[in-house]
Amino acid sequence: MYQPAKKYPNVFSPESLFGRFPYFLPCFGISVLAAGACVACLRLPETLHMHVGAEVIDGIELQAIDITLEQSRSGRLASTKSLVKNWQLMSAIIVYCIFSLYDTAYYEIFSLWAVSNRKYHSLK
Structure with a gap:
């Protein structure tokens, strides 16, 4: 919806x-959506579940509510360290970064190659 x-x-x-x-209208629309998503992400509750001292009664898991602040912080710190040591996750992130770099470079360089002179072995 450019040039309204x-x-x-x-x-x-x-x-x-x-x-x-x-191009102001589409950029403004995308900016509003991005700002809304940012506000929604800040307002959403934490989804990291700490199952410390959970009990199961009649098939229902009851969690202990008396988790201290230190236990919570140490659990988050430990979970962060375990994410960094998770080789499957880190290898997937590295492979994704490499392919993203390749994809971006291809899209940027292909248009330059397509309009270059014939002496550079391009299409023109």
Whole structure:
């Protein structure tokens, strides 16, 4: 929905913000969505479950509520350390980073190669 002043002149005036900046509307829409997602992520509760002293009664797991702050912090610290030592997770992250770098480089360099001169063995 770029250039709304040209496509919808009865809604958006050519002298308005949308007429002077034709890509403002989609950028603004994406920014609003990103800000909403950021606020939602900050407002969502923590999903890391600490199962310290859980009891099972009639098939229902009851968790102990008297977890101290120190136990909670040490549990989070230990879980963070175990994530760094998890070789399957770290190898997946590294492979993803390498493929993302390759993909980005391909998309950026391909267009340059396609419009280069024939002496550089390109398409043109």
